[in-house]
Amino acid sequence: MEMKKIGVIGAGMMGSEIALAFAMGGYEVSLKDETLALATKGKENMSKSLERFIKKGKLAEGDKNKILERIKPIDNYEAIRDAIFIIEAVFENFTVKQNVFSTLDNICRDDCIFATNTSSISITKLATSVKRERLGRFLGVHFFSPASVMKLVEVIPSLDTDGEIVTSVMDLLRSIGKEPIQVKDVVGFAVNRIFHAMLIEACRLLEEEVATPEDIDKACKLGLGHPMGPYELMDVLNNKLNLEVQEILFDSYGERFRPRPNLKQRVNANHLGRVTGRGWYNYNK
Ligand SMILES: NC(=O)c1ccc[n+]([C@@H]2O[C@H](COP(=O)([O-])OP(=O)(O)OC[C@H]3O[C@@H](n4cnc5c(N)ncnc54)[C@H](O)[C@@H]3O)[C@@H](O)[C@H]2O)c1
Structure with a gap:
């Protein structure tokens, strides 16, 4: 055509x-x-x-x-x-x-x-x-x-x-x-389901004090070959938007997509990422 x-x-x-x-x-x-x-x-x-x-x-x-x-x-x-x-x-x-x-x-x-x-x-x-x-x-x-x-x-x-x-x-x-x-017409299609599962797991690693955001980003870049780490990406995308997407995924799929409290805390503090100068990282320094 x-x-x-x-x-x-x-x-x-x-x-x-x-x-x-x-x-x-x-x-x-x-x-x-x-x-x-x-x-x-x-x-x-x-x-x-x-x-x-x-x-x-x-x-x-x-x-x-x-x-x-x-x-x-x-x-x-x-x-x-x-x-x-x-x-x-x-x-x-x-x-x-x-x-x-x-x-x-x-x-x-x-x-x-x-x-x-x-x-x-x-x-x-x-x-x-x-x-x-x-x-x-x-x-x-x-x-x-x-x-x-x-x-x-x-x-x-x-x-x-x-x-x-x-x-x-x-x-x-x-x-x-x-x-x-x-891709089939399912909530989050394919990419956002994989992506947010990873972001939520990254938030859990931080809650459990397994590693710092810097080291988790380093792990994904040097260990998995990702061009950016999950914390860098969350800050580029905007944490409010990240939370909204996870709430939609949680409504459809339940527990496995429950947004983590530390993400909600960032949003409540207006630490939305690069857009507000502060997210998981501080860009005002
Ligand atoms: N931001 C992302 O990374 C991303 C990725 C994939 C898909 N999307 C989807 O793409 C769409 C747009 O997202 P965005 O980030 O570009 O939003 P945006 O807010 O940057 O842009 C939306 C634009 O639509 C215009 N608009 C609103 N109502 C209109 C109308 N009736 N007629 C013509 N223009 C109108 C607005 O003036 C604005 O310029 C959304 O559905 C979003 O979910 C976003």
């Missing part, structure tokens, strides 16, 4: 990086946010991401503008009426996402595929936002941050997604250099 025109809804951290990943792969991308100023800010952030690629020698200076020219910030749905693939990356809230999809459903062409980048909402439940005729063309496409760099994408069919659509979307993702994996 020819899918040259892509729409991305939500120009925040994920949406702007997803738009960039498609533009780097040669696609024309319309990037929508609630205002043109927000969509344009998303594009400005992409410019900064491209500078990082250039600095690392992964992109020629001359290609930067060519990539940016493929991205059009917008604040209305008209410009994506003829898109063939649309990814939603707005706030993680069912009603907000539902409104976006039901609006898109009335505007977009019948053969347009809808994807959501949700981390925690059931794909099958979100699919109820569109009319029955489009159910086969609705699925989850879960990118990892920063989406222009991270190769993995979890592709999550709903109960009603057509197999052919899953194959087309996986091919589309491969065409921009990603490595998609197909």
Whole structure:
């Protein structure tokens, strides 16, 4: 299937990086946010991401503008009426996402595929936002941050997604250099379940005074080959978000995902990580 025109809804951290990943792969991308100023800010952030690629020698200076020219910030749905693939990356809230999809459903062409980048909402439940005729063309496409760099994408069919659509979307993702994996529509999909099981165990090691955060990070980097340790990662991601995800996993899977008291304590103290200058580590020193 020819899918040259892509729409991305939500120009925040994920949406702007997803738009960039498609533009780097040669696609024309319309990037929508609630205002043109927000969509344009998303594009400005992409410019900064491209500078990082250039600095690392992964992109020629001359290609930067060519990539940016493929991205059009917008604040209305008209410009994506003829898109063939649309990814939603707005706030993680069912009603907000539902409104976006039901609006898109009335505007977009019948053969347009809808994807959501949700981390925690059931794909099958979100699919109820569109009319029955489009159910086969609705699925989850879960990118990892920063989406222009991270190769993995979890592709999550709903109960009603057509197999052919899953194959087309996986091919589309491969065409921009990603490595998609197909995952069932379960809470946390695959990666967040493995990841948070590890974070929770890291918190237990600290509670039991088995080792310090520095040494646990060192253990994961030098013993397991991880590029970052769990404490460094928790601080980059934001401890409030880490706690929220673990509460969602705990609701679904019970004890094995119960958030540890030491994480709750960090959140109560506003030690959220790099964003507040203090998390498991102190960045104000
Ligand atoms: N942050 C992560 O690491 C991560 C990873 C994978 C998936 N996700 C998921 O991606 C989605 C976006 O997360 P984020 O971190 O980019 O959030 P964010 O808050 O940075 O960005 C959300 C953007 O959506 C915009 N928006 C809200 N309502 C809108 C509407 N009706 N129409 C158009 N734009 C609208 C906001 O103005 C904002 O710019 C969430 O569903 C989240 O769960 C996040």
